[in-house]
Amino acid sequence: MKIKQASAGMLVTLAILSATGCGNSSANQTGNVSLGMKALEESSFEAAREYFYKAIEENQEMELAYRGLGMAFMNEGDYEAARDNFILALQNGKNTVGPLEVDISMYLASSYCKLNEYEKAVETYSNVLELKKKNDELYYLRGVAYMELKEEKKAIADFDKSISLAPKNTTRYINIFTALKQGGKEEKGKEYLNQALSFLNDNQGLEKGKLYYYLGEYDSAIAELENLSEGGDNDATLYMGKSYEALGDMNYAASLYEKYLAVDESNGEVYNQLGLCKLNMEDYQGALECFKKGIKMGDSKMLKELYFNEAVAYEYKGDFATAKTKFSEYLAKYPNDEKARREAEFLKSR
Secondary structure (H helix, E strand, O other): OOOOOOOHHHHHHHHHHHOOOOOOOOOOOOHHHHHHHHHHHOOOHHHHHHHHHHHHHOOOOHHHHHHHHHHHHHHHOOHHHHHHHHHHHHHOOOOOOOHHHHHHHHHHHHHHHHOOOHHHHHHHHHHHHHHOOOOHHHHHHHHHHHHHOOOHHHHHHHHHHHHHHOOOOHHHHHHHHHHHHHOOOHHHHHHHHHHHHHHOOOOOHHHHHHHHHHHOOHHHHHHHHHHHHHOOOHHHHHHHHHHHHHOOOHHHHHHHHHHHHHHOOOOHHHHHHHHHHHHHOOOHHHHHHHHHHHHHHOOHHHHHHHHHHHHHHHHHHOOHHHHHHHHHHHHHHOOOOHHHHHHHHHHOOO
16 A cells, blocks of 8 residues: 655646736626635535535636636546536636636646646647747746646756746756656756756755755755754755655654654644654654644645545554545545555455
């Protein structure tokens, strides 16, 4: 049984979603659409869908209503329904292309990526780039899609264009590394990390520490981050924890994640990391408590992973009845997760 941890593919997906805005459109939202968006923010996806369907039935703000439906389905892992509703949103839009249509197109491209329809994702990103020729994020995202299509030269060209437009964005270099690693080109990806290191100065220890972490140079990462963590920099504490976790020191990594959460208890990712450490230490009850606390935070980007790992923790505890129930609930939210479906089938024999 494998737990779910933030993989390269997941990190790329988060980067794809970040470009969409993932929130309220600048357009004026009223009535059922407004209520639906509020439900989305609260991760009440079924309620959100009901509001958006009602808006459509009453012919209210159709473009926004279909967009909201697509967002709800996206969060639930039903990417086909998400794609179809984003297409309907564009079909119900204005004759002119404005910020809302660009936003919907970005969501549509993201759903194409989730469905492995990368040719359509490239086409969609290319269409948006006709309007936003100097958008560094868009070039990066199209590069990710090209990598999935095994078109490395086109991907590299887009990554380089992205960097030329935002040459000091260290997060972009990390994201490019992640995409290349996902595509089996880790060494090429490390060239970008080293390129970012070359322009950082001695006062940018946090950025250096992150880059060293992704380079796999964990001792160097810790050397950069330790004083910052001791001085109260929570991001430094997080990457210190990740570095020690990568070195196999789960106990100390867990103590760093706990230190982070003592300052900021709202971060679902850190609860997940702490839970994974505790699973590795065979503290299954402690892991379960971490995943539950993370779920309570309601971080929509982490909920899927946390729900999955919560079910796994019950399984590790030997509570197979509850694990079955949790996987059933998980599949109701994310029906297209084949890994979870296989696990649910396996539990039927326990």
